[in-house]
Amino acid sequence: MNAAGMVRWGGAVLDGAGLGPGRREAWLLLRALSGIDAWLRPEVPVPPEAEAAYRAAVARRAAREPFAYVVGRRFFRGIELAVDRRALIPRPETEGLVEQACALLPRGGLAVDLCTGSGAVALAIAAERPDARVVATDLSDAALALAAANARRLGLDGRVRLCRGDLWDAVPPEARGSVDVCACNPPYVEAGEWSDLDPEVRDFEPREALVATEGWRSLYGRIARGGEVWLRAGGWLLCESAPAQAAPVAALLRGPAWDAADVMADAGGAPRIVRGRRALPPEPR
Ligand SMILES: C[S@@+](CC[C@H](N)C(=O)[O-])C[C@H]1O[C@@H](n2cnc3c(N)ncnc32)[C@H](O)[C@@H]1O
The missing domain is CATH 1.10.8 (Helicase, Ruva Protein; domain 3)
Known part of the structure; x- marks a missing residue:
């Protein structure tokens, strides 16, 4: 034919x-x-x-298998990633997280991508900022294997360190207190919303990449508390969230440990990226 x-x-x-x-x-x-x-x-x-x-x-x-899984690849912020059922398909709105991270990262700085999945955020930062050091973490061995394959294919395996474990616990201890920017797109779908998701998502993407078993409030709370320990003074925490969660997530980044918190809209105008800056030490008198 x-x-x-x-x-x-x-x-x-x-x-x-x-x-x-x-x-x-x-x-x-x-x-x-x-x-x-x-x-x-x-x-x-x-x-x-x-x-x-x-x-x-x-x-x-x-x-109803998603197009990206069927063809096995997806473009994300200028890089081509292999994608399969081991990890979430990177979404266009997450590119804003990379844009912000690259804009806020100082020269030679250290960026951490918690919940890396296919490696999308970490690898895009590394590709865009050859001066940066990047650490990426995930709980899932399967997702990390995919991220490692993507890093090798993109020639970025020497520049992105992949670590398995729970959120900040996976970050190498020597980075404590010195992370310049953390970019994080954690699972944030409510367990009760699962049955309303499109079949493409519900039947094919990994549930643990979409729904936090402990609940999204608890997960963002742990990300924020870890930020107080792992970010340097003046370092930035950037979290993607669902639009309805942006305000409560931003509220976690207010208080003495943080000196700025705001929410940025995605390309469609929906509140999407929550940004908080670790407080600077008080000026000497
Ligand atoms: C929403 S996906 C994001 C993947 C990728 N960052 C992206 O934007 O395409 C969330 C990822 O977080 C991982 N994850 C879930 N709970 C975690 C935890 N407590 N610590 C580390 N990673 C976790 C999942 O395995 C999944 O790969």
């Missing part, structure tokens, strides 16, 4: 699965899996191996 026929077939399958209009995704799948752009070269025959891969991919997508 030629490329246009493949896209027509795939589009109809995706329409039938309720994912319509399916033509655009079918075209994207064919291009991602075979390199053939069916709009530019509709008559080109699709080689049998590419056709088999494409048909399998359309079936997976029709079963």
